[in-house]
Amino acid sequence: MSSQNCRTRCIVLKNTDFGESDRIVTLYSPDHGRFTAIAKGAKRSQKRFVNKLEEFSLLDVIYRPAKYNRLHFLSEAELQEAFLSLRTHWQRYCPAILACELVLRFTREHDPDSRIFTLLHWLLHSLHNGTAHLPALVFFLLHLLDACGYQPRLKHCAACSCLPGQNKQLSFMFQPGNGSLLCPRCSGTTDLSRYSLSLQSLKFLQTAQKMTINQMQRLQMPEQVASECLFVLYSYSRYLLQCDIHSWSFLVQGIKKPISKKR
């Protein structure tokens, strides 16, 4: 990699203080993928980086690629969109931070996929505009899994190939261990009841899987269906990542106690 400055559009996934005055930011860009850069003096400097390197911000940055160590050197940042309501409404902050954590965990450094960037940008934008967060997260996670090559197989029972609804079953079981379905007959003695999907949820997932971002606005997913779908996709993600997804627990607390008297 040359030491010439690179210019790219990106979203801030995470930022941490480093020493007295610097900041380390993890960014996702459509043409460079996930990368980490150091912003010298960002904690103190009033001019260059103030207010810009915050989580969720959409930036145009100029950075000097690293030569030996892994940290790139951020030289300039221009704020394009701040999505301010994602910080002033904690109910929007939780799903937004979960999305960033999922991108952090599912992607590798310098492995760009513009679909992931578009998906994340769409999600932050939708949450900022007040879109119901559970359906948006379902759509986001479903398509993130797809982009990472882990598309769940939701057409028919993985064992007997029967179609949902065909034999009057009320629900199917999802297998987080391999991302496929089992009908009640085939699930036999294995207890997968935690991962059961009603026919309605399954229909929504199948439809959402085929939809593009632009069509997504049309999908009206009831809250109950969305939370059932999201739990199943989360369990699958957790199995794939083999580690905890920390932001999940706070989101779940928020679902249980939805406090939003003020808008």
Place this chain on the structure above:
Amino acid sequence: MQVVPPPLERLITDLTRLPGIGQKTASRLALYLLRRPAAEALNLSASLAELHASIQLCSTCFAFSENDPCVICSDTRRNNRLVCVVEEPGDLMVIEKTNAFRGVYHILHGVLAPMEGIGPDELKVRELFYRAESQEIEEVLVATSSTVPGEATASYLIDHLTGMPVKVTRLACGIPMGMDIKYADEHTLAKAIETRQFVKG
């Protein structure tokens, strides 16, 4: 062959655990201590040894203190019906330096950081709501930082405090003193306009 004597090596390793201190700085500090008179190092070690034995959290405001309640909470000249909520003990110190605040504090010991697994249960949030419900305070001033997690934490607190018998205020956000407004970023400027102060009329 062991080049660095084990006790020195141990000290260097211990120092690298401190925030912002790498291997290089740790070695420099350790060698500095070694070159100075032994009494200085002993003094430092005595202070370190005393730290956890003599300092505790104030059971009202959760500041680090030698006594419980702390000097601020037990100061009768202060307005204990006005509570300022801050993220860290360091924030209390900077507010105290201003001499502008005569109320008492509540230290959260962090901010909501879901990615690090820090939710309300990991902070002194329940304790704040308990204080707010107790009818002993009139106003809660939320003074968390204006960063994303700081604002999100403020929004969480404000949401929950609404409905409790207290007045809730938020630290104002505006143009730094001595700054030409041409250099202020648009969000700060917008916030300053939105939260403008009444002067006359």
